[in-house]
Amino acid sequence: MNAFDTLLPRPVSARSTGGTCRVTDPAALTDASTVVIDPVALPHPESYRLSITPQGVQATAGDAAGAAHAARTLRQLLGPDAFRAADIHTGEWTLPCGEVVDHPRFPWRGVLLDVARTFQPKAAVLRFIDLMAAHKLNVLHLHLTDDQGWRIEVPAYPRLTEVGAWRKGSWTGRQPDGDLTHDGRPHGGFYTTADLREIVAYARARHITVVPEVDVPGHSQAAIAAYPELGASGAPVEVWHAWGVSEHVLAPTDHVIDFYTAVLDHVLDVFDAPVVCLGGDEVPTKQWQEHHADRVAELGLDSVDAVPGWFLRTLGRHLAAHGRRTLGWDDVMDAGDLPPGVIVASWRGEEAGRAAALAGHDVVMCPEQHVYLDHRQSERPDEPIPVGYVRTVEDVYAYDPIPDGLPEDAHHRVLGAQAQIWTEHLDGPRRVDYAAFPRLAAFAEVVWTPPERRDPAGFVERLAAHHLPRLDALGVEYRPLSGPLPWQ
Ligand code: TNX
Numbered sequence: 001m002n003a004f005d006t007l008l009p010r011p012v013s014a015r016s017t018g019g020t021c022r023v024t025d026p027a028a029l030t031d032a033s034t035v036v037i038d039p040v041a042l043p044h045p046e047s048y049r050l051s052i053t054p055q056g057v058q059a060t061a062g063d064a065a066g067a068a069h070a071a072r073t074l075r076q077l078l079g080p081d082a083f084r085a086a087d088i089h090t091g092e093w094t095l096p097c098g099e100v101v102d103h104p105r106f107p108w109r110g111v112l113l114d115v116a117r118t119f120q121p122k123a124a125v126l127r128f129i130d131l132m133a134a135h136k137l138n139v140l141h142l143h144l145t146d147d148q149g150w151r152i153e154v155p156a157y158p159r160l161t162e163v164g165a166w167r168k169g170s171w172t173g174r175q176p177d178g179d180l181t182h183d184g185r186p187h188g189g190f191y192t193t194a195d196l197r198e199i200v201a202y203a204r205a206r207h208i209t210v211v212p213e214v215d216v217p218g219h220s221q222a223a224i225a226a227y228p229e230l231g232a233s234g235a236p237v238e239v240w241h242a243w244g245v246s247e248h249v250l251a252p253t254d255h256v257i258d259f260y261t262a263v264l265d266h267v268l269d270v271f272d273a274p275v276v277c278l279g280g281d282e283v284p285t286k287q288w289q290e291h292h293a294d295r296v297a298e299l300g301l302d303s304v305d306a307v308p309g310w311f312l313r314t315l316g317r318h319l320a321a322h323g324r325r326t327l328g329w330d331d332v333m334d335a336g337d338l339p340p341g342v343i344v345a346s347w348r349g350e351e352a353g354r355a356a357a358l359a360g361h362d363v364v365m366c367p368e369q370h371v372y373l374d375h376r377q378s379e380r381p382d383e384p385i386p387v388g389y390v391r392t393v394e395d396v397y398a399y400d401p402i403p404d405g406l407p408e409d410a411h412h413r414v415l416g417a418q419a420q421i422w423t424e425h426l427d428g429p430r431r432v433d434y435a436a437f438p439r440l441a442a443f444a445e446v447v448w449t450p451p452e453r454r455d456p457a458g459f460v461e462r463l464a465a466h467h468l469p470r471l472d473a474l475g476v477e478y479r480p481l482s483g484p485l486p487w488q
Helices: 064-078 122-134 193-204 221-226 254-270 286-291 293-298 304-321 351-358 393-398 408-413 429-436 439-448 456-474
Strands: 013-023 048-053 056-061 093-102 108-114 139-143 209-216 275-279 325-329 343-346 363-365 414-421
Touching (some): 013 048, 048 064, 056 064, 064 093, 064 122, 108 122, 108 439, 122 139, 122 456, 139 414, 193 209, 193 254, 209 254, 209 304, 254 275, 254 304, 275 304, 286 293, 286 304, 293 304, 304 325, 351 363, 393 439, 393 456, 408 414, 414 429, 414 439, 429 439, 439 456
Parallel strands (some): 108 139, 108 414, 139 209, 209 275, 275 325, 325 343
Antiparallel strands (some): 013 093, 048 056
16 A cells, blocks of 8 residues: 555545655645645646655645645645644654645535534534545535524524524433433524634635525424414424424415525625525425415415425525525425526435436435434444444445436536534534544545545555544544444
């Protein structure tokens, strides 16, 4: 194995030329501002080239993101000590001599972090952004609202966070192990506008786009708890403390559209992403049947099943008027009549992604069978988070984002893939580490490395020998590949 084969994700091409290069100032070397930008020589987005000789390092990049990737690769080549927060390295810093030519396979290399079910403190989000950057991931999808919590401060509607950011829990004290249906603990938290601007700027400086999600018209009970007139039943509700899908959905009224339009105006002011996620997943229709049948007819909709599509089109038009695209979970395909610019997040398997791509939609592949990192990592009875499909690090590595059978002329519709970290059962940053790593390292290679360079056996070897020591140095509490598991 040559030294460059220890890199995650694996580069397009890398070869060792033997010998080493002495490094006097590793901090200067891993600073992207020292990389020469040459888009003519390196036209592919996010590309870079490294030439390391005993005389020194020549780093060239096609653009600023490529320069950041070059610096990240050099940091990996310096060894695990380069990932510590302070320099405790003894002896010389050296790099292996050789050549690297590299660029990513997909432009959307995403991770969803669910900060609604379990609030992740701002410092944890910033740390997570650094970890994403080290793995050359570039989209952070923040799931900011749900039945169990509203996490964005919206100055015009203070109750969204005064009320909607806090849930009581079903009893006081720690949730007993084994109860996977309720959150027993009181829980809450939210990001102020300044916090969110800071998160966006911090990510931007690392070439990571933060895609905000405001989930409508289901997964909205926390908003309804804050402002009951938003709800389809009109009844007062609490922020939900059960897991699953609440039947409390938004009312299909002009008032609700006006309210969410104002919320989105604030979101557009804070987030600079070209894409905003409006959710659209898992919407129970019972309350519309009971309370809004006349309104549904007045809107010219065939049935209550068409209401989620109406929300998405109406709010999506507002986003489009401000130059932003709508992302929606694949349930939005069911209602038909999906505007062409909508990007589909294919989560219920690969079929929706294939159908959406064939219908001319851009898609982000998020299949729960492959890339839901909240799902369990083994059949072991002591596996601490025993939900969902078993997905090992090897399973994640074996995933390919191009859906089976998608004709080649539609491949360009697949923008990339996204790993999901839902947090019903991840009660804080330590459990997020456990669920995310090292599976996210496998995922990073899936979305970066060309399929012909993928190598399952070599991946596990590189992971164990070289990448886990980097994660150790970073203080990441990943799931060990073998041996005792934490939280037993
Ligand atoms: C399905 S994926 C959900 C989430 C849950 C997740 C748990 C999607 C659009 N909806 O609300 O958190 O399963 O794995």
